[in-house]
Amino acid sequence: MSYAYLFKYIIIGDTGVGKSCLLLQFTDKRFQPVHDLTIGVEFGARMITIDNKPIKLQIWDTAGQESFRSITRSYYRGAAGALLVYDITRRETFNHLASWLEDARQHANANMTIMLIGNKCDLAHRRAVSTEEGEQFAKENGLIFMEASAKTAQNVEEAFISTAATIYKKIQDGVFDVSNESYGIKVGYGGIPGPSGGRDGSTSQAGGCCS
Amino acid sequence: MHETDILDLSDDADYAASQQQGSRSISRCSSDRRSEPSGAEVVFVKDNVAIHPTQYASERIRGRLRLIKQGTCLFMTWIPYKEIGSGGGAFGHSDARLSDKDRNLYSIRAVPVTDIRSIRRHTPTLGWQYVIVVLSSGLAFPPLYFYNGGVREFLATLKQHAVLVRSADDANLFLLNDFQDPLQRSLSSLELPRAVSVAPTSTSESSSSSSVSSNRLEDGRSYSEYQKHRQKSNDPARDLSIQVLEKFSLVTKFARETTSHIFGEIHNDNLITNDRKNQAPIVLNSNNDVDNSGLESASTESSVAADPIESLSFSKQKSSCRKENCCEEASTTVGSFELVDCKEFDKMTLVWGKPRQPPLGTEEWATFLDAEGRILDSNDLRKRIFYGGVEHQLRKELISIIYLLWLQIWKILLGCHDYDSTYAEREYLSSIKKVEYEALKRQWQSISVAQAKKFTKFRERKALIDKDVVRTDRSVTFYDGDDNPNVMLLRDVLLTYSFYNFDLGYCQGMSDLLSPILFVMEDESEAFWCFVALMERLGPNFNRDQSGMHSQLFALSMLVELLDKPLHNYFKQKDCLNYFFCFRWVLIQFKREFHYEQTMRMWEVLWTHYLSEHLHLYACVAILKKHRKKIMGEEMDFDTLLKFINDLSGHIDLDATLRDAEALCVCAGENGAALIPPGTPPSLPLESNLLYSQQDEL
Numbered sequence: 001m002s003y004a005y006l007f008k009y010i011i012i013g014d015t016g017v018g019k020s021c022l023l024l025q026f027t028d029k030r031f032q033p034v035h036d037l038t039i040g041v042e043f044g045a046r047m048i049t050i051d052n053k054p055i056k057l058q059i060w061d062t063a064g065q066e067s068f069r070s071i072t073r074s075y076y077r078g079a080a081g082a083l084l085v086y087d088i089t090r091r092e093t094f095n096h097l098a099s100w101l102e103d104a105r106q107h108a109n110a111n112m113t114i115m116l117i118g119n120k121c122d123l124a125h126r127r128a129v130s131t132e133e134g135e136q137f138a139k140e141n142g143l144i145f146m147e148a149s150a151k152t153a154q155n156v157e158e159a160f161i162s163t164a165a166t167i168y169k170k171i172q173d174g175v176f177d178v179s180n181e182s183y184g185i186k187v188g189y190g191g192i193p194g195p196s197g198g199r200d201g202s203t204s205q206a207g208g209c210c211s
Numbered sequence: 212m213h214e215t216d217i218l219d220l221s222d223d224a225d226y227a228a229s230q231q232q233g234s235r236s237i238s239r240c241s242s243d244r245r246s247e248p249s250g251a252e253v254v255f256v257k258d259n260v261a262i263h264p265t266q267y268a269s270e271r272i273r274g275r276l277r278l279i280k281q282g283t284c285l286f287m288t289w290i291p292y293k294e295i296g297s298g299g300g301a302f303g304h305s306d307a308r309l310s311d312k313d314r315n316l317y318s319i320r321a322v323p324v325t326d327i328r329s330i331r332r333h334t335p336t337l338g339w340q341y342v343i344v345v346l347s348s349g350l351a352f353p354p355l356y357f358y359n360g361g362v363r364e365f366l367a368t369l370k371q372h373a374v375l376v377r378s379a380d381d382a383n384l385f386l387l388n389d390f391q392d393p394l395q396r397s398l399s400s401l402e403l404p405r406a407v408s409v410a411p412t413s414t415s416e417s418s419s420s421s422s423v424s425s426n427r428l429e430d431g432r433s434y435s436e437y438q439k440h441r442q443k444s445n446d447p448a449r450d451l452s453i454q455v456l457e458k459f460s461l462v463t464k465f466a467r468e469t470t471s472h473i474f475g476e477i478h479n480d481n482l483i484t485n486d487r488k489n490q491a492p493i494v495l496n497s498n499n500d501v502d503n504s505g506l507e508s509a510s511t512e513s514s515v516a517a518d519p520i521e522s523l524s525f526s527k528q529k530s531s532c533r534k535e536n537c538c539e540e541a542s543t544t545v546g547s548f549e550l551v552d553c554k555e556f557d558k559m560t561l562v563w564g565k566p567r568q569p570p571l572g573t574e575e576w577a578t579f580l581d582a583e584g585r586i587l588d589s590n591d592l593r594k595r596i597f598y599g600g601v602e603h604q605l606r607k608e609l610i611s612i613i614y615l616l617w618l619q620i621w622k623i624l625l626g627c628h629d630y631d632s633t634y635a636e637r638e639y640l641s642s643i644k645k646v647e648y649e650a651l652k653r654q655w656q657s658i659s660v661a662q663a664k665k666f667t668k669f670r671e672r673k674a675l676i677d678k679d680v681v682r683t684d685r686s687v688t689f690y691d692g693d694d695n696p697n698v699m700l701l702r703d704v705l706l707t708y709s710f711y712n713f714d715l716g717y718c719q720g721m722s723d724l725l726s727p728i729l730f731v732m733e734d735e736s737e738a739f740w741c742f743v744a745l746m747e748r749l750g751p752n753f754n755r756d757q758s759g760m761h762s763q764l765f766a767l768s769m770l771v772e773l774l775d776k777p778l779h780n781y782f783k784q785k786d787c788l789n790y791f792f793c794f795r796w797v798l799i800q801f802k803r804e805f806h807y808e809q810t811m812r813m814w815e816v817l818w819t820h821y822l823s824e825h826l827h828l829y830a831c832v833a834i835l836k837k838h839r840k841k842i843m844g845e846e847m848d849f850d851t852l853l854k855f856i857n858d859l860s861g862h863i864d865l866d867a868t869l870r871d872a873e874a875l876c877v878c879a880g881e882n883g884a885a886l887i888p889p890g891t892p893p894s895l896p897l898e899s900n901l902l903y904s905q906q907d908e909l
Contacts, residue, residue, distance in 0.1 A: 015675065016678045036683065036684070036803075037678075037719055039803060040794050040795040040857075043854050067718050067719070070757050071794055074849075077850075
């Protein structure tokens with residue numbers, strides 16, 4: 001399926017905050033409480049439409065445990081967007097945000113769009129982090145913020161799409177050089193004709209079929 | 212394109228003349244006395260004929276192609292030019308990355324034209340003309356690019372001196388020595404040992420051995436005689452060094468495919484047809500514009516550097532077939548070769564290790580034991596399990612004896628019991644250990660709520676384990692459903708382990724390792740001690756600083772460099788040498804890559820430590836090599852590669868992987884072992900007191 005742009009996303013945050021569930025809810029529109037814990041990284045993808053343009057999101061769902069941080073850091077490279085997730089019912093997952101953010105700032109490109117997600121907002125009765133605290137943290141660190149629930153699907157679609165919209169706007173504003181893939185953006189073949197030309201073009205200068 | 216200035220041609224009297232005149236025939240013996248047997252006559256010489264080992268222009272090897280006549284025999288040679296100033300100075304810009312070894316590797320020294328089956332001419336509209344020479348053994352040399360033209364003249368000269376006919380099906384295919392008798396041709400196609408003869412040894416040796424084998428068909432020597440000859444010239448794999456493997460690299464995948472094709476025909480039709488159009492060569496030892504008559508698309512195939520040891524698979528596979536039901540030492544069969552019943556080949560695939568055996572069952576198990584239950588020969592047992600695993604009885608409750616076999620063997624493989632322990636000793640030890648386990652378990656069970664409040668580390672570990680056990684193999688019946696008691700056992704064992712080995716604690720991935728163990732043991736204490744034994748080997752995988760993982764991934768990169776240099780170079784070019792894309796494979800021993808049952812089989816094999824403690828790394832190499840063409844052909848970068856590798860999960864052929872891993876392990880031999888630093892998991896650490904240098908995360 002052709003797309004105008006492909007954005008690479010990475011989902012980060014402590015173990016058990018619901019990263020894989022958010023991904024599954026977004027890609028498959030279902031909630032699966034019983035799934036294997038993530039070792040290394042898992043992948044998901046979905047097409048969305050922004051400004052009438054088909055955009056493919058390729059989403060990297062990472063393992064959250066501290067021990068795997070050094071591996072996770074290698075996944076930041078070339079990510080256009082990040083979903084930084086904490087669990088509103090577990091205070092410590094909120095407390096660890098700063099260290100996640102530091103990793104992201106250090107290993108991702110500076111223009112990466114980061115969305116802060118307070119997950120499990122369906123469990124309001126067990127809330128350990130207030131919405132205001134989440135908003136405050138996001139504001140202080142220049143992040144977009146939403147509370148969401150992978151279980152009820154509340155705000156899940158919105159979180160992924162508004163991140164994409166932000167990235168898209170950055171492209172329109174010329175923040176990114178879309179021909180440089182280190183920004184986590186690929187121009188699709190069916191998309192905007194860019195100055196760089198097709199990537200799959202034959203190196204042969206002679207036109208026509210190369211078979 | 213003339214870059215002759217970089218070539219040292221000072222010792223070559225012919226060079227100047229040929230430069231001036233271009234291609235020409237020489238009607239008398241060349242002044243070059245070095246490589247031709249005495250009395251030889253050079254009937255054709257062409258300079259600037261090149262081989263392109265990779266797609267990089269800088270790695271092209273230019274040399275001189277000659278046809279030399281000695282008596283009634285015509286030989287073809289292609290010798291690369293020597294080079295000066297490699298890697299430096301004003302001249303070193305080209306070919307600089309090639310060592311003399313690389314050059315020698317590709318040299319074609321005196322191949323009898325009687326050994327050539329066909330030559331395919333390629334005349335692309337853009338770029339150089341080239342030919343692909345295919346031997347009757349099915350081997351093909353890399354394409355020879357004629358920078359100065361002269362393909363037509365080359366073929367014309369051949370026609371003067373040998374039986375050369377143009378194929379009726381393909382105007383660009385020229386056939387030599389066209390045997391009329393299909394059986395003879397099939398025999399000739401099987402003659403793998405000729406691959407040895409085309410490998411660069413001394414000229415006289417190589418030509419004489421080639422002559423012997425090519426004469427065989429005429430003089431009707433029996434195959435057994437031929438075998439004797441072969442045995443002399445082809446050492447068993449025990450002596451295989453990488454250098455030998457490199458020599459083999461002239462053998463191409465085409466050899467196997469062609470042979471497979473031929474055997475398929477024999478099997479299906481009892482006759483080889485004369486139709487040659489399906490036998491167009493695929494030359495993998497080179498790169499550009501190869502003739503793609505099969506397999507994958509041209510785009511993935513065309514620019515991928517060849518697998519340097521693919522060739523070995525050919526001989527190995529044959530030997531494997533021969534040894535179908537025999538446990539002969541793997542290392543002695545590599546490289547050996549025997550004509551076998553054709554029907555054994557009809558399923559010839561890319562797999563090239565020794566065929567897997569059926570799993571060890573109870574009756575056979577008894578033969579490994581003495582009356583008191585001691586294992587008579589631990590090496591024998593390990594070898595047997597290495598090749599077949601243990602019979603799994605998934606309905607354990609019905610056939611308890613098999614279940615016991617499985618359980619007992621795992622405990623022995625993991626080192627919970629000594630090989631020379633008796634039934635009674637094992638039983639006694641188990642009962643002692645049960646008591647010990649209960650004591651360990653009480654350590655955390657006795658922590659009161661009040662104490663837990665002051666024991667952050669315990670609370671956090673417990674919370675993490677609680678979270679993870681419900682996310683472990685819940686699709687496996689043994690662990691599925693709500694409130695499954697086995698999930699609680701999983702938690703209890705992990706929590707007890709985190710007290711037993713408090714320094715290491717708990718880390719994600721451990722539940723994956725414990726799950727099959729508990730499944731087999733079904734007993735908490737037994738599972739715990741098996742897990743302890745496994746963690747003696749794999750604990751460093753979970754070191755906080757990832758040192759155990761890094762050392763294995765480093766060893767893996769060394770092995771790939773040894774066993775597939777082009778692939779290594781590719782990863783290097785793509786900045787992928789950290790091998791993080793193999794992280795999950797190594798961390799939990801392929802647990803997520805295979806189905807549950809297969810994982811257990813894999814583990815049994817790995818745990819034998821039969822050929823190597825690090826067979827899992829060879830398995831990584833095997834899987835990577837299996838997909839090398841796709842990886843390199845599609846120019847995967849780190850991200851794409853990671854996703855590709857992830858997506859292989861559930862699609863990896865276990866038996867093929869194990870066979871390949873075995874073959875690679877044998878191939879690498881001591882060179883491979885030497886590349887893996889001492890103490891690399893699952894080898895035991897050098898200093899046990901430094902086992903877990905953990906820094907607290909919590």
